Amino acid sequence: MANPKYKSAYEIVKTARSGQRPTGIDMINGCFTDFIELHGDRYFSDDRAIIGGLALLYDIPVTVIAIEKGHTLKERTEHGFGAPQPEGYRKALRLMRQAEKFKRPIICFVDTSGAYCGIDAEERGQGSAIAANLYEMIGLKVPIISVFIGEGGSGGALALAVADKVWMLENAVYSVISPEGCASIIWKDIKKAETAAEYLKMTAYDALELGVADEIISENGLGGDEFYTMLKDKLKAAADELTAFDGLADARYKRFRKFGSYDEITIETEEHK
Amino acid sequence: MSNLPNVPFLKFIYKPKNELEKGGRTEIPAPRQSSEPERRCPNCYKSVPLSKISANMSMCGCGYHFRMTARQRISLICDTFEELWPGVVSNDPLGFPGYVKKLDTVKVASGELEAVVCGKAEIDSQPCCVFIMESYFMMGSMGSAVGEKITRLFEYATMNRLPVVGFTVSGGARMQEGLLSLMQMAKTSGAVRRHSEAGLFYLTVLTDPTMGGVTASFAMEGDIIIAEPGAMVGFAGPRVIEQTTGKTLPKGFQLAESLLEHGFVDAIIPRPEQKEKIGKLLMMNKAVN
Numbered sequence: 052m053a054n055p056k057y058k059s060a061y062e063i064v065k066t067a068r069s070g071q072r073p074t075g076i077d078m079i080n081g082c083f084t085d086f087i088e089l090h091g092d093r094y095f096s097d098d099r100a101i102i103g104g105l106a107l108l109y110d111i112p113v114t115v116i117a118i119e120k121g122h123t124l125k126e127r128t129e130h131g132f133g134a135p136q137p138e139g140y141r142k143a144l145r146l147m148r149q150a151e152k153f154k155r156p157i158i159c160f161v162d163t164s165g166a167y168c169g170i171d172a173e174e175r176g177q178g179s180a181i182a183a184n185l186y187e188m189i190g191l192k193v194p195i196i197s198v199f200i201g202e203g204g205s206g207g208a209l210a211l212a213v214a215d216k217v218w219m220l221e222n223a224v225y226s227v228i229s230p231e232g233c234a235s236i237i238w239k240d241i242k243k244a245e246t247a248a249e250y251l252k253m254t255a256y257d258a259l260e261l262g263v264a265d266e267i268i269s270e271n272g273l274g275g276d277e278f279y280t281m282l283k284d285k286l287k288a289a290a291d292e293l294t295a296f297d298g299l300a301d302a303r304y305k306r307f308r309k310f311g312s313y314d315e316i317t318i319e320t321e322e323h324k
Numbered sequence: 325m326s327n328l329p330n331v332p333f334l335k336f337i338y339k340p341k342n343e344l345e346k347g348g349r350t351e352i353p354a355p356r357q358s359s360e361p362e363r364r365c366p367n368c369y370k371s372v373p374l375s376k377i378s379a380n381m382s383m384c385g386c387g388y389h390f391r392m393t394a395r396q397r398i399s400l401i402c403d404t405f406e407e408l409w410p411g412v413v414s415n416d417p418l419g420f421p422g423y424v425k426k427l428d429t430v431k432v433a434s435g436e437l438e439a440v441v442c443g444k445a446e447i448d449s450q451p452c453c454v455f456i457m458e459s460y461f462m463m464g465s466m467g468s469a470v471g472e473k474i475t476r477l478f479e480y481a482t483m484n485r486l487p488v489v490g491f492t493v494s495g496g497a498r499m500q501e502g503l504l505s506l507m508q509m510a511k512t513s514g515a516v517r518r519h520s521e522a523g524l525f526y527l528t529v530l531t532d533p534t535m536g537g538v539t540a541s542f543a544m545e546g547d548i549i550i551a552e553p554g555a556m557v558g559f560a561g562p563r564v565i566e567q568t569t570g571k572t573l574p575k576g577f578q579l580a581e582s583l584l585e586h587g588f589v590d591a592i593i594p595r596p597e598q599k600e601k602i603g604k605l606l607m608m609n610k611a612v613n
Contacts, residue, residue, distance in 0.1 A: 166560075168564055170573060170577065178544055181540035182539070182541050182543070186517050188510075189514040190517050206559070213510045232564075261504060307514055308475065311511065313415060318411045318437075
């Protein structure tokens with residue numbers, strides 16, 4: 052179900068995509084102090100679609116990784132419209148490993164229509180980069196909290212969201228494919244995106260129902276001081292709780308292990324070779 | 325028509341007793357030859373009869389690798405095969421329009437219940453666990469059932485200290501199961517990692533095509549990654565890339581040969597050599613207990 056009170060799923064998708072919403076950098080500035088950006092994947096380049104670094108969450112040092120879309124056209128272009136290159140994911144992984152070494156919680160802000168789709172990205176192993184993040188994140192020994200602030204586009208979003216806690220802002224979305232992409236594959240008609248958005252169960256409320264998201268973050272006063280104080284307090288409480296918890300990696304494995312809906316039927320004859 | 329010597333009087337004393345004496349099989353017209361279904365090879369553009377393709381490991385004479393079914397691959401690669409969890413099947417968790425009907429259709433068309441076949445096997449006398457994805461079942465797309473079977477296989481292999489050999493072919497995550505499909509990427513990756521942490525060997529064989537969420541998870545997580553010649557492997561689909569970027573794709577883009585050049589696969593191994601090479605890799609990557 053879309054947010055039952057007011058909007059259709061596709062309206063929520065449009066809200067999630069809106070350039071007016073706070074971006075990853077806004078979240079970093081709002082929730083943390085003393086942010087120091089750390090650049091580059093140490094192999095090829097620094098992808099500006101993913102911003103990472105160190106910051107203080109009240110008094111605790113944390114590793115922060117955020118996908119940045121930018122507000123103005125200039126910013127959007129600079130940040131590659133929030134579609135990360137393989138280097139972005141590799142930078143994120145580098146910073147996450149560093150966080151593990153120094154036992155810092157990791158906080159990710161997710162806002163992407165998907166991993167960058169292009170010739171160069173493919174040639175530099177987009178799939179391989181995402182796979183590496185999934186593989187590493189599920190076993191990291193420090194807390195990971197992922198907050199979906201806008202769009203959560205498929206594998207490109209999941210690569211920063213194999214987390215202990217997945218939170219979604221009220222108007223954030225998370226999906227295996229864009230409603231437009233789904234509509235054009237299933238109905239060969241991009242105009243059916245609205246219908247597709249409903250069926251894909253991609254709103255925060257759907258994700259919560261499926262267990263994919265753990266909590267929905269209210270957007271009351273979104274982008275204002277009160278909002279950031281609320282989010283900051285929540286992050287601090289969760290980071291403290293998770294840090295105190297032993298066996299994080301096991302719990303994270305179990306969290307993802309349970310996903311799936313299937314039947315198990317009995318096969319009477321097994322005449323396979 | 326007969327093959328009789330061209331001596332008139334002999335025709336009276338020589339009567340052929342059977343077809344062979346008349347001139348052998350070549351003399352018999354073969355009307356079925358022309359009506360036998362053929363497939364055009366996308367590499368050499370020749371039309372090859374299906375029987376010839378299937379007798380040649382689903383390859384064209386020019387070396388082009390056609391797609392093959394999971395069962396064909398099992399008989400090509402495995403000495404023994406004992407299937408595991410054949411009854412794990414998809415349901416329709418989101419009530420997605422047309423999904424149930426689609427599943428029923430592909431079950432009949434492919435003869436499989438899901439897009440992956442898992443089992444315990446021996447390859448060149450090396451015991452291992454094997455999963456083979458099925459391109460004829462919704463293009464090997466990964467939904468909950470596929471993710472569950474692969475995860476179980478890795479867990480089983482970890483418990484029994486066996487290596488895993490996986491043949492991938494997939495269009496990616498199955499969108500009809502929405503977020504649950506996406507979660508299979510993390511779920512399978514977790515199982516691969518635990519298997520690896522137990523010191524066990526995982527070999528992936530990328531076959532045509534391996535795309536999307538499968539490339540971005542267990543397909544690229546092998547200790548050793550090999551590919552079939554000409555297999556298309558990538559994250560985003562070529563048409564999507566062309567439409568989004570407006571650029572013409574370079575020749576050989578996303579083909580196994582290009583991945584080899586860019587350093588993303590260890591080797592390209594054609595079908596006739598696969599069994600032996602996989603056996604050797606299994607032998608040389610035995611877990612140290």
